[in-house]
Amino acid sequence: xxxxxxxxxxxxxxxxxxxxxxxxxxxxxxxxxxxxxxxxxxxxxxxxxxxxxxxxxxxxxxxxxxxxxxxxxxxxxxxxxxxxxxxxxxxxxxxxxxxxxxxxxxxxxxxxxxxxxxxxxxxxxxxxxxxxxxxxxxxxxxxxxxxxxxxxxxxxxxxxxxxxxxxxxxxxxxxxx
Amino acid sequence: xxxxxxxxxxxxxxxxxxxxxxxxxxxxxxxxxxxxxxxxxxxxxxxxxxxxxxxxxxxxxxxxxxxxxxxxxxxxxxxxxxxxxxxxxxxxxxxxxxxxxxxxxxxxxxxxxxxxxxxxxxxxxxxxxxxxxxxxxxxxxxxxxxxxxxxxxxxxxxxxxxxxxxxxxxxxxxxxxxxxxxxxxxxxxxxxxxxxxxxxxxxxxxxxxxxxxxxxxxxxxxxxxxxxxxxxxxxxxxxxxxxxxxxxxxxxxxxxxxxxxxxxxxxxxxxxxxxxxxxxxxxxxxxxxxxxxxxxxxxxxxxxxxxxxxxxxxxxxxxxxxxxxxxxxxxxxxxx
Numbered sequence: 280x281x282x283x284x285x286x287x288x289x290x291x292x293x294x295x296x297x298x299x300x301x302x303x304x305x306x307x308x309x310x311x312x313x314x315x316x317x318x319x320x321x322x323x324x325x326x327x328x329x330x331x332x333x334x335x336x337x338x339x340x341x342x343x344x345x346x347x348x349x350x351x352x353x354x355x356x357x358x359x360x361x362x363x364x365x366x367x368x369x370x371x372x373x374x375x376x377x378x379x380x381x382x383x384x385x386x387x388x389x390x391x392x393x394x395x396x397x398x399x400x401x402x403x404x405x406x407x408x409x410x411x412x413x414x415x416x417x418x419x420x421x422x423x424x425x426x427x428x429x430x431x432x433x434x435x436x437x438x439x440x441x442x443x444x445x446x447x448x449x450x451x452x453x454x455x456x
Numbered sequence: 457x458x459x460x461x462x463x464x465x466x467x468x469x470x471x472x473x474x475x476x477x478x479x480x481x482x483x484x485x486x487x488x489x490x491x492x493x494x495x496x497x498x499x500x501x502x503x504x505x506x507x508x509x510x511x512x513x514x515x516x517x518x519x520x521x522x523x524x525x526x527x528x529x530x531x532x533x534x535x536x537x538x539x540x541x542x543x544x545x546x547x548x549x550x551x552x553x554x555x556x557x558x559x560x561x562x563x564x565x566x567x568x569x570x571x572x573x574x575x576x577x578x579x580x581x582x583x584x585x586x587x588x589x590x591x592x593x594x595x596x597x598x599x600x601x602x603x604x605x606x607x608x609x610x611x612x613x614x615x616x617x618x619x620x621x622x623x624x625x626x627x628x629x630x631x632x633x634x635x636x637x638x639x640x641x642x643x644x645x646x647x648x649x650x651x652x653x654x655x656x657x658x659x660x661x662x663x664x665x666x667x668x669x670x671x672x673x674x675x676x677x678x679x680x681x682x683x684x685x686x687x688x689x690x691x692x693x694x695x696x697x698x699x700x701x702x703x704x705x706x707x708x709x710x711x712x713x714x715x716x717x718x719x720x721x722x723x724x725x726x727x728x729x730x731x732x733x734x735x736x737x738x739x740x741x742x743x744x745x746x747x748x749x750x751x752x753x754x755x756x757x758x759x760x761x762x763x764x765x766x767x768x769x770x771x772x773x774x775x776x777x778x779x780x781x782x783x784x785x786x787x788x789x790x791x792x
Contacts (some may be wrong), residue, residue: 281468307543307598314591334580338624342587343617346594350613353598353606409577409637 547596551703597688608687643722
């Protein structure tokens, strides 16, 4: 009973926040609603007994990525959506097109795989899937895991290279070590 | 009547009821401790500077926190022109909430009565909450519509992101030794010896990053008064300023609780029976908190580039090296 009530609360919060992310005009407020959406998603993960995923969701998305997002938004001091060169009608057309495509894709996919009323897979028998995730990540999925980390290192090196090329090195003031 | 009795004996109801009672007790105890932390800081600072500190309100100035809070409540509240009102109101609340939620996973004593809950990802919950703490300062600085506040907020987000990495990595050594993310299991693993002894490097890194995460001297750049007026809380007044203040001290207390749990053996200690072991916890906690105050009144503030250099070029590589060495030793001993 409690689980159902919590699920409904988190689900309502998630849908509401997600809508506000795209409907609100102020970029900072949108970003904050996205943070709240990530947190309610973490709540739903918890209800599915995926506690490791829930915590990592908050640490990585809400705590790290969205902070950097906010950082950029504030640094550029965006008050409103920035208009780019694309004509308004065209933009709207593209938006509706992509939205419709996603909707159809979702309907087909979910309709086949998880029809309404189908049962969810049984949650893990024991509480505590952190060890299980670790084991599977370092055995069966070791190769994709390593490839992903190489990809991230390449991205970091690329970012450093781009920045170094553009900004003159800062000389520290006199008398500093 | 019988329906009420049935409801009372329902396991779900019992669970929720007792959890709420414990939350209520710990929340109020911690808020009380935090308000006296401010008194302790002023008193210690006074004696370190050959003054007496607050001594007028009540015996030895013990009623000073109550007087301070009353004063804050009655002060005029001011919201600057052009501030984002909603976010301006939310930011101070966000300063306090993550710090207080952290106490829900801290095991104060060996039995269930001394903790709100023991979850198997307790340490991750602490890291998640401390990563959310940055929002209050960033948003407080941005929503004030003030240059100094904005700069303070931006500085703090850069600082906290940099030091969070090293803090997270420094706890991994402890995880490798205990083999569990549950704070209760981590304390049980230290029954013979504190992890601070096996993991001295991780302990030092954790404490340094703890200073940076709580924005305390020598890492209090977000509120460097010589260059930024008061930093992110320049425009805050009345109890909203009070909440930021409360949040800082609640953060100090919660991070000291976690440090005690991870590195100083939590409630473990000789002589006392299980029901009184929580006294050991509070003794260790008091030493750490005193250390925080001591450092604040001893060291000068770092310059910003020194702060970033220390975080990225010293603490991060050293904590990664520490993980490597610990993993090797654990692997070695597992083989033999």
